Amino acid sequence: MIRIVYLLVKPMFRQECLRHYQMSEGIPGLFKYEVRLVAENPADTHVPYLDVGPVHAIGECWFQSPEDYQRYIESAVRKAWFEHGKTFIGQLKPFVTETLV
Numbered sequence: 001m002i003r004i005v006y007l008l009v010k011p012m013f014r015q016e017c018l019r020h021y022q023m024s025e026g027i028p029g030l031f032k033y034e035v036r037l038v039a040e041n042p043a044d045t046h047v048p049y050l051d052v053g054p055v056h057a058i059g060e061c062w063f064q065s066p067e068d069y070q071r072y073i074e075s076a077v078r079k080a081w082f083e084h085g086k087t088f089i090g091q092l093k094p095f096v097t098e099t100l101v
């Protein structure tokens with residue numbers, strides 16, 4: 001499984017995030033999309049705190065294979081989805097992750 005996590009900045013957000021989630025349904029190659037609003041940012045961490053600036057939501061896309069990811073990237077539906085993202089996401093930082101266990 002390929003999972004890409006996104007730090008999203010700047011909402012007016014809740015309804016646009018819901019709309020974004022609805023738009024993710026049926027995008028070719030996209031196995032699953034999740035978006036969660038950040039509720040709080042505890043800074044009392046047991047190791048040095050990494051301040052990455054304000055993050056308002058965390059999005060995550062799942063792909064079952066590199067071929068599915070390629071199909072997603074080439075999809076016109078995905079391009080339209082990104083156009084919607086441009087209307088309400090102020091900044092974005094992607095993390096392509098690797099499953100350890």
Ligand SMILES: CC1=CC(=O)O[C@H]1CC(=O)O
Nearest residue numbers: 006059081082084085086
């Ligand atoms: C990729 C994405 C991560 C996310 O939360 O929304 C999608 C599409 C976009 O960036 O608009």
